[in-house]
Amino acid sequence: MSFSHISHLSCAKCSLVFKPDEVQQLCRCGSPLLVNYDLAAISMQLKPEHFLKRRNDLWRYHELLPVKNPDNIVSLGEGMTPMIPMKKIGTEMGLPKLWMKDEGLSPTGTFKARGAAIGISKAKELGVRRLVMPTNGNAGAAWSLYAAKAGIEAVIIMPVDAPPFIRSEVAATGSRLFFVNGWISDAGKMAAKAAADFHLYDASTLKEPYRIEGKKTMGYEIAEQLHWKVPDVIIYPAGGGVGLIGIYKAFRELQQLRWIDQDKMPRLVVVQSAGCAPIVKAWEEGKTQSEFWDDAKTVAFGINVPKALGDFLVLKAIYETNGVALAVNDHEILEEQKRIVQTEGAFVCPEGAAAFLAARKLSSAGLVDQNDAVVTVNTGMGLKYLNADVPDIPVLQRDEYISNFHDD
């Protein structure tokens, strides 16, 4: 049995077919390419129980991934992040069956490691030597490190007002880094020009077909970790939206493989910040693609994406699964983050907190209920969004003792 059962690439819009053995970027029509597999062959030979004995990372699904030769795997231990029951805060919200898929336990501390692992491994397989990537920061950190491991040169372009620790992290990885006084969309334009001028592989979101394949493993894992039962709802904080597109693709593939219920898809919920909510606006208006969001601004920096290339795929995933898109305010996000830390001990990132907040709002509105198994995706560690300013904390001298440890 082949290591990978990749068959071909196809355009997500016009369905034009491309070969998987050479570098491909966008379709001629300007749309992203999706990876296809020989699912019939896989379902004949592979059963869910076979995964029990496999390596404990996303490479356990190798038949369903694009890398053909295992020698090309570039891995830092990504995938198989925990699914954590969030009983205390879930019960408080009226959702006793609330789970968190905690992507904070990934190399570089965010789910971006999945896309980077598959994207870089496949780039290595295709002979790529140099790439360029626009990023809000976390993807840049991940791609830099995997590129270093693969021996691929990486040029990273990111907004200068990214969170300070993420800026420092990307700088520490040793890639060639540029800051831009603007948004990720500006970084994207610079990346496109640099790719053309210097013959670089453009690793922008959805401009290479393999990052989705990394992200989709979140869907496989959610299914496997729930013993191949489909959850009722999955809530995802969407910037570029690749994670959601990937999760949707994963559940459709699992249906074709007959490893899950044929009749049930999870309802896919997108949450964005009110300061940058192009997909929510499009969904509310019943549209199939979004408009550029001017002056985008949110504390949840990873989802500060004014216009996503894959917006139409995100919207399709919501419509086809009877999902919802909703926006939440920054101050509410930060309050929710604090509640989660203090009740569940989980130091989630603002994007992850937005997903919990969405669960809370959907529960209040009666759009999900206590019988629903609800999975929130925490896309990264809260840690990465800290700054070095420490709040007012008492400093004791060596000969002092604590006289009273309560605030009063």
Place this chain on the structure above:
Amino acid sequence: MSFSHISHLSCAKCSLVFKPDEVQQLCRCGSPLLVNYDLAAISMQLKPEHFLKRRNDLWRYHELLPVKNPDNIVSLGEGMTPMIPMKKIGTEMGLPKLWMKDEGLSPTGTFKARGAAIGISKAKELGVRRLVMPTNGNAGAAWSLYAAKAGIEAVIIMPVDAPPFIRSEVAATGSRLFFVNGWISDAGKMAAKAAADFHLYDASTLKEPYRIEGKKTMGYEIAEQLHWKVPDVIIYPAGGGVGLIGIYKAFRELQQLRWIDQDKMPRLVVVQSAGCAPIVKAWEEGKTQSEFWDDAKTVAFGINVPKALGDFLVLKAIYETNGVALAVNDHEILEEQKRIVQTEGAFVCPEGAAAFLAARKLSSAGLVDQNDAVVTVNTGMGLKYLNADVPDIPVLQRDEYISNFHDD
């Protein structure tokens, strides 16, 4: 079969026996207590292959852990961190069989999560309501979060010159935090006084018996991930040394269980910084315990421990396994950290880099060779040691393009 096969506690020095069902701190003789299990009963009923179907975290070893009732488990998905082959840098060092046990993929980004998970779960089982902990930072962050999840009040005392990121993290967890203008040893004295004055559980290193049990799971995992083959060498950066004591205990237990070779222990190597090397000094002098190290100072802040309560256990583990203790310089540590990022894409912490540097030095000195399977323990993410200062990086305006991405 019982969930836990804990039998009793015993003093590591005078062997006095204690009951496991009530709060215990140090032995009357001032030494740490160790946890004992009914290993004979476990070995009759449990086989290594049974773990394949179990949950993918350290709780898979529950018979060998102290928590009796699974309802008391406080988990954030800790354990089963990846073992990553480090072929490029290993080959360069003359150690093609070099592995990294990457504890950076833990809740809170460090191996401290293991001790906190078991320590807090058992504290919950014993009815503890309030605890105090002196820390260099990472343990404080971990214990704060697990305590929050368990509903236990935590008082954390740490040196004010801890890395800024870690200070911010502990502050963000919502525990009652104090800084001390001194070393962890000063924080320890304050903790002891606060424990006595306010009737707090003293969760200082080795003053409660269960943290070791969390840390020892690193040893079980290394064995399981190497398919129950014992590696030749394990290199560990030692501060308080609990991880090494735990790994030693784990391999001894695995021998008694007959799950590994009866005749082979891994050689246990301790690395410390030349700025704080009390255990190295003791080992070089052939002593069985260390002396207080004055004016301790190192960039590897987690191992800046002038005198460890469990020093005698660390030294015993080195002597009994034909191990080594060695000190390395801070500037070499930072160089090694950079090399690892740039060749292996692994952003290890300074303590982890020290372990790789130790491997390099032992290889140069002929103390380990190319046939040896060598495991380095990277105790946490490099990320946590960053500061918010970004090096000199070009900032482009929105209408600019990259004209040349090479430094020249």
